Amino acid sequence: MLKTLRDNILPLTVALSLLMEMVDATVLATAIPVIARELAVPVLSLKMAMATYLxxxxxxxxISGWIADRxxxxxxxxxxxxxxxxxxxxCAxxxxxxxLVAARAVQGLGAALMSPVGRIIVLRHTERSEITRAMVYVTLPALIGPAIGPFIGASVTTYLGWRSIFLINLPLAAAAIALTLKVMPKDGPPTAKPFDLTGFALSAAGLVAAMTGISALGEHILPWQAATGLAVVGGILLIVYGLRASGRPDALLDLAxxxxxxxxxxxxxxxxxxxxxxxxxLLLPxxxxxxxxxxIMVSGALSGLNAVGAVSMRAVAPRLLDRFGFKPVMVLAALIRGVTIFGFATVTSIADWQLxxxxxxxxxxxxxxxxxxNAISYADLDASEISxxxxxxxxxxxxxxxxxxxFAGVLLEFTAGTAGATDGSTALPLHAFTIAYLATGMMGPLSALYFMRLKRGDADGLRRRKSKPLSSSREPQRPPLDR
Known part of the structure; x- marks a missing residue:
């Protein structure tokens, strides 16, 4: 457990920002067919409203870390x-x-400086051995959002209209601002390194171009030629950024x-x-x-069950990692997740027992x-590398x-045929979802293969034992690194 009441409240305050993000994302996904009908646009075009935010x-x-330091x-x-x-x-x-896409982009800008900076604050005031549990405090309330968000979103959409779903964020933001003013530690002196403007321009333009191009495939907003061109240009800009950032002490994204x-x-x-x-x-709703x-009400309730399962394990997960270590737990959990996604391909009715x-x-x-x-990424970082x-x-x-x-949207569009152009009132064929689930499920075993690269002793400092805080000026003890 974190040692003081203040230590508990601080991560929970940051969790409110995550809660807004998660509620917003889950509510929008559930309401996609309704929004498509009211705006008279193809249902799969709403993937742009989801993706643009991200x-x-x-x-x-x-630039969140640099701005926080500066x-x-x-x-x-x-x-x-x-x-x-x-x-x-x-958005409302x-x-x-x-x-809607433009307003969601502004939301993404706010979120870009909200959750990462909140995490930085928590990490700077948390002992290394407590990082895993601090992340549970930060993310557990946010998981409540996906658990109840789809059903609340369905209810709000049904009785108040889809525009009201975005207004849910307003009281949450007010509560987070009040708690921040009361419990968050004061800022120290500026510590930012020089700002790499050229690097930021390359990375931001590359990410926006590449991800917009990929997300726009389907010709709902851009012709496929323009979408493909954007993706290619974005990829080139990111390669240029990577070459330029290598070895630079002022790189925003330190590849080292x-x-x-x-x-x-x-x-x-x-x-x-x-x-x-x-x-x-995107697929489940x-x-x-x-x-x-x-x-939409049944859809909201069922979509929330996925998050209910997540909430049930968040408090147990750190104990599993303490007991068995990171590698076996991560590999097994990734494989199980992949199998469950494959399993959705066998569901043909709402009454199927396996659902x-x-x-x-x-x-x-x-x-x-x-x-x-979330925890292992920080296992070997020095205090100066946290931001x-x-x-x-x-x-x-x-x-x-x-x-x-x-990925899911493009798969549905190519496999659903003309049904993919529906405005939200026409069914999509089950075979389109079957193919999408089989392809998506492969991410489980693929990630498990990557997790297999962990070696004995990796991240042992995160397993519960006496340790120094991340903000310590002394160099933390850590296992030797394979260079």
Whole structure:
């Protein structure tokens, strides 16, 4: 347990920002068919509204650590909460797909400075041996959002209209701002290194172009030629950034962090695993409503069960990691998650017996992997590397979610044929979901293979034992690194 009441309240305060993000994402996914009908747009075009938020978040996350160091983490966190709340109100006022996509981009900007900076604050005031549990405090309340968010979103959409779902963020933002002012530590003196403007321009432009191009495939907003061109240009810009950033002391995204095997595995392995999470966030609500023909209320309740399974394991996950170590737990949990996604391909009716176990077990396995990769990424980082490491990890999280949504959307569009152009009132064929589930499930075993790179002793410092805080000026003890 964290040692003081203040230590408990601090991560919970940051958790409110995650709660807003998670509620917002799950509520929007559940309401996609309804929004498509009211805006008179193809249902799969709404994947852009989901992905744009994540694209903007990923593009601006790299500067979150630098801005926190330069202007003070507390001040930046408060400003980000304000931007996110204002953008949520703007989303509720939109009457077109393009307007909704633009407002979601502003939301992503606020989130890019909100959750990563909040995590930095928690990590700077948490002992190394307590990182895993601190991450549980930070993320457990956020998992309550996906558990109840789909059903609340379905209820709000049914009785108040879909615009009201974005207004849920306003009271949460107000509570987070009040708690931040009361309990968050004061900012210390500025510690930021020089700002790499050219590097930021290359990374941001590359991420936006590549991810927008991939997400826009399907010709709902851009012709396929333009979408493909954007993706290619974005990829080239990212390669240029990587070549330029190598060895630079002022790089926003310090590629040298990958010399730490635990950071490499937590970041890249986590990215592969989270692709399935992004895909499932789009697939499940559409599967229930347009595949199995359920109401939005039933869809919301069923979608929430996946998060219920996750909530049930969050408190247990650190104990499993303490008892058995990171490698076996991460590998097994990733394989189980993959099997449960494969299992959705066998569901043809809402009454199928395997549906609820698949949702609960899959959510539980997902929570174990998330807890592990969230912690292991910081296992060998020095105090001076936390800001950059947090920004890098947060960026890859959003990239994987956005790419997962795009991946699932493109699969559905190509396999559903003309049904993919529905405005939300026409069913999608079950075979399209079957193919999507089989492809998405492969992310489980693929990530497990990457987790197998862990070696004996890796991340043992995160297993509960006496340890120094991350903010200590002394060099922490850690196992030798394989260079």
């Amino acid at each position: 694209i903007a978040l990923a593009a601006f996350v790299p 202007y003070g983490a507390k001040r930046v966190f408060l400003a980000a909460l304000g931007v996110f709340a204002a953008a949520s109100l703007a 006022l939109q009457t077109s797909l393009s307007g 962090l990958f010399r730490h095997r635990t950071f490499d595995i937590g970041t890249i392995g986590g990215l592969i695993f989270r692709l399935s999470n992004g895909a499932i966030s 559409l599967f229930f409503q347009l595949g199995l023909g359920t109401t 609820i176990p698949l949702l609960l077990i899959g959510g539980a396995a997902q929570a174990v992997v998330f807890t592990a990769v 950059t490491g947090t920004a890098f990890s947060a960026m890859t999280r959003q990239i994987s979610l956005a790419l997962g949504i795009a």
